[in-house]
Amino acid sequence: MNSRNFVLLALLLNLLYTPGAHARVSFQNSGTYVTRASVDAGSPIAIYSGFVASENVSGVKVRLEIRKVSESGTISSDALVVNEFPNESFVAGQPRTYKSSYLIPGTAGPGKYALAAFLESSTSGATLYSRTAVTSKNSFMVVNQQHAAYVRGINIMDMGIAPSALPGVHGVNYTRPTFASLQILKNRGLDVVRLPFLWERAQHALGGPLDPGYMGLLIQTLKDCRAAGLKAIVDMHNYARYTDDEGKKYFGAPGGPTREQYGDAWARISAFIRSDADAYHAVYAYDIMNEPHHPAGSSGLTGAQIWEQYAQAAVSAIRATGDTKLIHVEGYAFSSASRWPSQHATPFIVDPASNVMYQAHLYLDNDSSGTYSLAFDEEEALSIAQGHASVGARAVARLKNFSDWCTQFDQRCFLGEFGWPGAHFVGAADARKWNHAGDDLMSFMDAVEMGGTLWATGSWLTEDGNILNAYVLPRDGHSFKALSPSEVLENHRGRP
Structure with a gap:
């Protein structure tokens, strides 16, 4: 970069x-x-x-x-x-x-x-x-210099949905993308899909075997990605916690998953995927944990310090199996791009394969939550009051906190989640304004040569299913439809 x-x-x-x-x-x-x-x-x-x-x-x-x-x-x-x-x-x-x-x-x-x-x-x-x-x-x-390669794509909300239904039933609580959907996304110019999955569905008990049915669905999805010409980010979408019959158990808290148990899960997942050559070929990266955030434990360490120790445990466990694939490591506090330097003063992973990429997330609304409860003009007024020229300029300033950190420490970096409302929820006029702000953000991503995956699409999402939906995928009687946020994504393609 x-x-x-x-x-x-x-x-x-x-x-x-x-x-x-x-x-x-x-x-x-x-x-x-x-x-x-x-x-x-x-x-x-x-x-x-x-x-x-x-x-x-x-x-x-x-x-x-x-x-x-x-x-x-x-x-x-x-x-x-x-x-x-x-x-x-x-x-x-x-x-x-x-x-x-x-x-x-x-x-x-x-x-x-x-x-x-x-x-x-x-x-x-x-x-x-x-x-x-x-x-x-x-x-x-x-000057004459070599440009960095980067990929662009989208999150698919299928295998990681309905986290309250554990382990859940395939076809009832969660699904997986069809080969036809993956082909369409590739034909639209996308390079990669991020595939959230739930730890509890993959491994029903800490330290126990993987569920072959659920993992088989992941394997088939990866094989379909390869056949469609897409790469995939395998994303443990668990927020630094594990839920069992006793409730949610947080990293670093008494009774929570240990670093060894977390590393064991990733060693098993890596080995399972490597057992199928086609599936393994499709993997762009392992995203070892989505948006870690949790109370600090009784060790006296901060939440960020606890997460850094767990992240290192997962990386070390994957490498111990001989797997050299790219590993995405997110940051503490929801992996916020704007807050990244305040959570992590320096890079915190030692990787014997030297193949780590740090991943941040960024949403354009005032509280960075991605809920978008305010109309665009209200967001624009707040941006100006905060000293930014526009919503887009505010988004660029947030990402610049992360990209500057990456440059300072010569690290490869990625934006794993970003998105804004579509016309199907906010109307055509506001959607044009949101797209303009999104274009500002993605233009900056182009300039700093940063890959990213838009949030989101999903096999069961319709036009009224999610404010951030970018595509209606062809399934269950629904025809494919590209929604307004996809226009910006497709105008800012990757450079694999």
Whole structure:
């Protein structure tokens, strides 16, 4: 994954009125940054440029350019590429962010480039000027570099649904995706599916054997994935707990699963999958635990520290079987992208196979819950009140906490869950706004070369089945239908 720097441009933008005018509008930069510190010629780069006006002003032309910087530090008078926003209005004190996606021409030579910003207005004969200083914070390098591969896909809510029905009955409490559904998803341009499953269904008693019927369904799903040309993420969807007849038992709590029992489960699951070559071939990664969160035990350790110990136990157990597949490790506190650095100061897994990828989750609503209880305009107002230019800008800022951590420690990272409401629940007008915010998020994912799986679809979901549903799959009399969130996912395909 490439480095990104948070950029604070040294921009001085003053609105000068014609002689006799007494008002003066000043502009300040608010959180401008590039998504890459270096880029190849012929490749895209995104720059987010934020401005705040001291007074209300309209009719402003915003022109953002990339210009070559000489070895002596002089900015070229010729623009390499230009993005213009011709008729902008600013409300006093309200930040506005402009996402400029640039394609660096293939003819661009290596070296330093800088962003130049110009704002002009014909209102009252006024003109806006800008100055751009060349510093290490407002420039990036065009270089020859190798781009990271990444996959994009979706979560399928089938084998992990109805967690209150344990172990449950196939066809009554849970199901599995059909081969036809997997083929359709592949034909829509997806690379990978994340397959949540429940530990209690796979292993009815801690330390006991795996359930052959339930695991057989997982094996067949993986084989169907391979036949359809999809990869799969095998996701233990248990939140760092195990439920038996006595109730929920938390990692690190008295009576809860031990690290050895947790490692034993993953060693058995890995061996079971490896016993079928076609199923094993389809595995993209083992996601060893979905969204760990639980009370800290009596050991005096924090919840995050307890989870780190358990995660290491699972990784070590899988590797002890000789399995070298990619392992996804989520973070404590629901694997929140925005809270990741506050939970994990540094990477916490030692992997003898050097094949670990950290996985975070991110939802775009105010409380990051994914419940989306507010209308889009209410969310937009809250985003602005929190200092963000938009819902999309807030989502990017949340993900940037995680992606910056990944860059700092040179770790591969993945966004395992993200999603937003579809038109089937919120109507066409709001769905367009949510899609725009989702596009902002996925554009940033493209720029930092991060894979991800949208939440969600499922064999039993209909148009009115879930606010975040992205596809109605063909089953039980329902015809396939792509719902509005899928438009954004399919416009931001992976690079396997």
